[in-house]
Amino acid sequence: MNTLLDSLKIELTDKLYVKDPESSDLGKRILSASIEMIHELGFEQFTFKKLGTAIGSNESSIYRYFENKHKLLLYLTNWYWGWMELQLVLATNSIDNSQKKLHKAIEILTQEIQQDSSYGHINESKLHKILIEEYSKSFLTKEVDKENKEGYFMVYKRLAMHLSKMIQSVNSTYPYPSSLASTILEGSLHQQFLQDHFTSITDCNEHVSPTAYFVHLTTNVLK
């Protein structure tokens, strides 16, 4: 089935790669296999050498697409947040009521991703799990400020600001819209992590979703 979504490409800054991985078959295999592999081994144990072996290619060939594994992680996380913003816009654009719009936004941004949907070589469900376990590592480095200046976090910041605007639409006198927005984005990943590994310090479980928690929180804070 060929839909509009299939033909939309998530465009990322070309500083993230040496050669655009979307431009060749090998590049796409790198993306798809790296998602599998980072998900399975964790970012620390993941190496270009192992990735090369897994896709029947060579370590040196992967370096022709990405400078190093950190840049590859940045590519994947940027892709994820770009994809999330697309989902957000598609789901909320037609909603007029600002309160309903915000609730829908929070739902989109905090829900677990099950379906491996529209983009052939990217498994969004596994990518989402990578975000939960590895996203913080992409910015908790000594190079953040430099990389931030080069635009490596623009997609995420734009999404956070988008959410912040929605919060302001619901209550224009609320003094912390940006902090609340970033708390929802980061906190959602964190609550999902806790649900998987530290159940005693979260209320989220099979029956209670992070979405329910954050919708309740936001509603009451903006009242």
Added chain:
Amino acid sequence: MNTLLDSLKIELTDKLYVKDPESSDLGKRILSASIEMIHELGFEQFTFKKLGTAIGSNESSIYRYFENKHKLLLYLTNWYWGWMELQLVLATNSIDNSQKKLHKAIEILTQEIQQDSSYGHINESKLHKILIEEYSKSFLTKEVDKENKEGYFMVYKRLAMHLSKMIQSVNSTYPYPSSLASTILEGSLHQQFLQDHFTSITDCNEHVSPTAYFVHLTTNVLK
């Protein structure tokens, strides 16, 4: 000046170290210099070799205290959370009113730490900054579940539960006390990180503290 605090030792599970660093002069130098060094270089660039050189000692000697640098980070973060809980108890124990108690707790847990106070060889201010930039790395690993079972995160979980109980005292019908507690603890570190590196997606700055944001949030959510 010799106070009660000077004579209190933060006791940590002995699984965190090979030899108790508090038991010798070299051990204390390892703690104090590692805080300096991780703060300066970041956890990734920090190595036992560099640490050895810095304290005029030997790489192999450091391995006699800590299995590896991950365990050292766990030691430092556990120490920090133990110290935080002590601050929390000291500051809130005498308060009867549960609402005031909770506000005081949030203040203690979300404020910046300036003073390098009671424990000679530990610089709490720098340790706090390490927590902001490195804490997530201590649990975002493939070994979390194993390490959690061995009790490496007990101090942190106990603190979160402590805060959760305080939240329940203010409003016993609030359905997400544990998630709110973990959101405050983790979110506080995150907002401080944003304040330093991504100012556009936080409202916290010199004039607005994370404390103000989280007190406002909590008050309104529990209303």
Added chain:
DNA sequence: TTTTTACGATAGTACTACTATCAGGTTTGT
């Protein structure tokens, strides 16, 4: 005084994170 213990020094291993070079196959331009 003997014996443990602690520490520093050195050596060595396996692996990571690259960089450089070369050769063959495929694609592209004319």
Added chain:
DNA sequence: ACAAACCTGATAGTAGTACTATCGTAAAAA
């Protein structure tokens, strides 16, 4: 059709990390 350009895989090599093992000595404890 033919050469040039390009892409990929293979191999080699370097510097550094994250250890482990062994040894000698000085100081502390028995």
